[in-house]
Amino acid sequence: MSKLVAGNWKMFGDINMISEIKKIDQHCNEIDCEVAICPPFPLLFSANEQTENIKIGAQSCHVNINGAHTGEVSAEMLVEVGAQFILVGHSERRQNNNETNNVVKLKSEAVHRSGATAIVCIGETLEERKEEKTLSVLQEQMLSSLPTKVTPQNTVIAYEPVWAIGTGLVPETDQIRAAHSFIRGFLVSTYGAEAHNVKILYGGSVKGSNAKEIFSIANVNGALVGGASLKSSDFIEIITAASNSV
Ligand code: PGA
16 A cells, blocks of 8 residues: 655644645655645645645644634635645644544544545553553544544544654654554454555654654554654655655
8 A cells, every 4th residue: 555644734834835845746746655734724725726746634623514613614614725634633632622532533524524534643642651551542542533434535544652742752663563553453343344445654753764664564554744744855755765665
C-alpha cells in the first residue's frame, strides 16, 4: 500500500507560507506516496488553488452542517474550499478543547457525511504508558471514537503517543510495531477484511532522520507530521523516505 504523509501545521503559518506548500507540491510531481498538508483554516483556499500534486486537509470541524455555532466551521464548508482530509481527535483538541471520544466519533461521522476522509488520532499519555495501559487506552479510544462505518477510503488512523508529540521523543521500534499491529487487529475484527487496507499513520516527532526506520515497521502506512512539516526541505526529506519505502 502506498504511504500517506500528512503535515499538521497546527496554529502556525501565514499567507507567505503558501510558497512552502508550492515547493512541496512541485517536489511531489512524480513520487510514490500520497501527501497532504493541513494548514490553518484561512490558508486552505489558497493552498488548494495553488497545488496540483498534493492534497489539502483541515485540522478540525464542527459536527453539524450549519447552524448557530459562532466561530465554528463545518466539514462541508471545508470540503468546499478544497479539504480532502480532516483531522479529528488530535490530542491537543482532546486535552485543550475537551473533545471526548464521543465528540470525536460525531466529528468523524460529520467528515464522512461531507465526503472527506477522516484522520482519527488516538494515543496514550506517558502516565498511561508507564502504567502499561497503552493497548487498553487505544482499544477504548477506537471503540468509542471511531465512526460506525470505516473503510480504506473514508478513514485513516493516526497513532500518536501524546508524550512523543513535539518532544523529540519517539517510541522504540517494537513499541510502534506493537501499537500498530494491535490497531490493525482491532480494525479487521471490527470492520472486516477490507480494514487491512485502512492506513495507519504514526505521529510524534517524525523527522527526516528517523522517518526511514519508522516507515520500515509493519503496519506503519505513513506519518502525521507536526513541526517538521512547516519547512519544505524538512518535510520533503520525510516524503522521500516514504516514497522510497514502498
Ligand atoms: P510533531 O507533532 O511532529 O511536532 O511531534 C505531531 C502532531 O501533533 O501531529
